[in-house]
Amino acid sequence: MYMYYGITMVFFTVFWVCHIYIYINNMTLFIFYHVSYQNVTPFLCIIIALHSVEYHVLPCDICIINCILLLQVTVRDALNQAMDEELERDERVFLLGEEVAQYDGAYKVSRGLWKKYGDKRIIDTPITEMGFAGIAVGAAMAGLRPICEFMTFNFSMQAIDQVINSAAKTYYMSAGRQSVPIVFRGPNGASAGVAAQHSQCFAAWYGHCPGLKVVSPWSAEDARGLLKSAIRDDNPVVFLENELMYGVPFEMSEESQSKDFLIPIGKAKIERQGNHITVVSHSRMVSLCLDAAAVLAKEGIECEVINMRTIRPLDAEAIETSVMKTNHLITVEGGWPQFGVGGEILARIMEGPAFNYLDAPAVRVTGVDIPMPYAKILEDNSVPQIKDIIFSVKKTLNA
C-alpha cells in the first residue's frame, strides 16, 4: 500500500513540476502545439479528473489548468494555425511567396506547412514580386484561392499594378463575370532598425482603392479570425500584418479555437470602454493606445480604445457611435500623416452625424512625415510613442 502511495506521489510531483515549469516559462508553443494540433484538451481534462479523485488537488493546479485551457498564443502561431486549417478545409487554397516552403517562412509564419502539405500547396517563388503576384491573381481567376505572401509589403510596390489593376478592379470591369478570391498578406509598417526602404506603411495606399478589402489585425484572435475570413472571402483582400507583433502572445478564448471561428471583415472592436475620449487605431498602435489609456486612467481620464481591425471598408458607424458618446476623438497610426488613415477617419466624422457631437477638433497622431531613419534615437522619434498619445489626448480634452 505504501508503494502505491509512493508511486502516486511521484506521479503527482512530476505532474506538478511539469505544470509549474510550463506556467513559469509560459511555453506557449509547447502547450499550443500539444493542445491544438493533437487535441489533447479532452485528454488533459480526463487526467485532471482522475487526479482530482485520487489526490488532493490544490487550487493552484486548477488555476494552472485554466491558464493552459485559456491559452496564450502568439500572433505568429495564430496566423500559422489559421492557414493550416484553411488549407485543410479547402483544396483550392494554396500559399506562394519567397521562402514560404523549405525555409519555413522568412518570419516563420508558415512554419511546418510545407512539411505537411508539400510542393503543390506551398510554393517557393523566385525573388520576382511582379511576376508571382500576377501568377497568383491569374490562378485566382481560374478557380483557385491563393494566399500570396509578400516578404514585406514594401516589396509589394514592385507588384502593386497586379494588386490594383489585375485583382481589385477586375470584378467591376467584368460586370460581375470574373471574381478574384485572393489574399495578399505579409508584414507592413515599421519594424526595428530596417531603415527607409523597409519600413513603410501601406494601409493608406491600399485603403484608397475600390475593389480591395484591406484588413489590419492587432491581436492573435484578430489575426486568426480575420485571416480565415479573408481566405474565405471571394474578393481580393490585403492582409496587413506587423513584424513586431508576430512574437507577442495574447489570451485566446476557447471559442476562438474553433475551426470555423471567423471575425467579420469591416467591423471594428472596442478594446477598452471609456467616456471621455475616443481613441481609434489599428495594428501595433493599438497596444500603445491601451498602454496610454492605462496611464491616463490613473489621472481619471477614461479612453475608449477602438481597434479598427479593418481599414477598408471602414467601420465609420462604430467610430461615430463612440464619438457621440465621448465628444472627443483622436486617431493613432504608424504611417505617414498626409492622405492617411487618420485623415480619412476625420473626414468621415466631419461629413457624418458625429460632427455636431465634437467638443474639440479631432486630431491625428501619426508617424513623422519623413523617410524612416536608421539610428535608434531617430527611429524611436519617427513613430508615435505613448507620450505622444497621452499628450494629444490631454490637449484635445483641454481645448
Added chain:
Amino acid sequence: MQNMLTVIANTLKGGAKINGSRVVVSARSFADLTPQASFDIKRCDLHRLDEGPSVQTVLTREDGLRYYRTMQTMRRMELKADQLYKQKIIRGFCHLYDGQEACAVGIEAGISPTDHLITAYRSHGYTYTRGVSVKEIMAELTGRSGGVAKGKGGSMHMYAKNFYGGNGIVGAQVPLGAGVALACQYQGKNEVCVTLYGDGAANQGQIFESFNMAALWKLPCIFICENNKYGMGTSVERASASTDYYKRGDYIPGLRVDGMDVLSVREATRFAADYCRSGKGPILMELQTYRYHGHSMSDPGVSYRTREEIQEIRSKSDPITMLKDCMISRNMASLEEIKDIDATVRKEIEEAAQFATSDPEPPLEDLCKHIFYNDAPLEVRGTHPWMRLKSIS
C-alpha cells in the same frame, strides 16, 4: 649559442617595430623578393564573344600586397560587424560579404576611381573599395553621427562619390546602374558603370528591361551577376530555370569568371571595361563566388546548405588564402610581411569598432533634415499637430 642569437634577433625585430617604422626585419631582405610575376588565369566561359580576357596576367608585389590588405580588411570588418550584431550594437539588417572579397577587390582593380559602381544590399565591401573608411562604415552600421550617412541610412544605404549604394529592394539597382551608364554616355567622359546584382535578383523583370535598353542604346554598362549559389534560402536550381547567368543577357555578350580568384576578376573586369569604353555597348559578367555567412545575420545559413560545403570552400577556395599562397610560393612576399599586414589590419578594425561604439548618435535636430535638396527650409509634421519640426536641406 644558437638560442642566444635567436633571442637577440627577436629583440632587434621587436625594437624595429617599437620605433614605429614599418620596416619588417626578416630573415630575407627585400632584394630577395620577386617584384612581379606572371600568373595563369582560368579561361572564362564565353557567350557571344570570340575572345575572352587574357589567360595570363602580371601581378606586381605592390599590387598583390595591396589586394591582400584590402581583402583582409574587408574580411575582418565583416567579422567585427558579426560580433557587434550579436552584441546588439548593430541592429536591423546586416548582410555580410565574407567569402566574396575577391569580387569587390578584383572589380575595383579593373576600373578606375572615376568609373561608377552600384550594388545591392551586401554592400559593405564595395563601400570600402569605393573609398569610404572602415571607421565611417562601422559607425554607419552602429547608427552614429560619424557614419558615412550620418547614421540615417544603416547597413544597406551607404553612399560615396561614384558609388550609388547600397540598395534594399532586390533588383532595383540594375535599372539605376543602366541610368548611370546613360549619363556616362551622355556626358562623354569615357566612364563606365559597373552594375551588380545577385543570383536571386537575376530573375527580376526589371533587369531584363535594363538589358534591352542598355543594348538598344549601347550604354557603357558592365552588368555583373555575383552568383553565390543562394538567394536567401533558395538555391539557384530552385529559383532559376537557367543557371547560366552569364548567358541570361541573351543578345548581350557574357563571360563566366571564377569569382574567388582576385586576378581572374581583375582581368575580366579590365576586358569588360575596355569592351564598354570602345562603344560596343553593355556586357555581362557572372562571378562565381560564395558567402560564408547566411543571407543576413538573422539567417544561420545552415538550413539550406551543409556545414561541410561551407568548410570545403573555406579550405579550398578562400580568396585571401589563395592570394597569400600564390604570392608566397612565387617568392613575392614573406610570411612575416603578411603577418605584419594582418596585425595592422586587426588594429585598424579594433580602432574603427572603438569609434563606432563610442561615437554619439545623431542629434534629434537631424530627424527632418535632408528631405529635399537645395530647397528652402520647410515645416514637417511630427507625431501630432502640435509638434512642428524643421527641415533644412
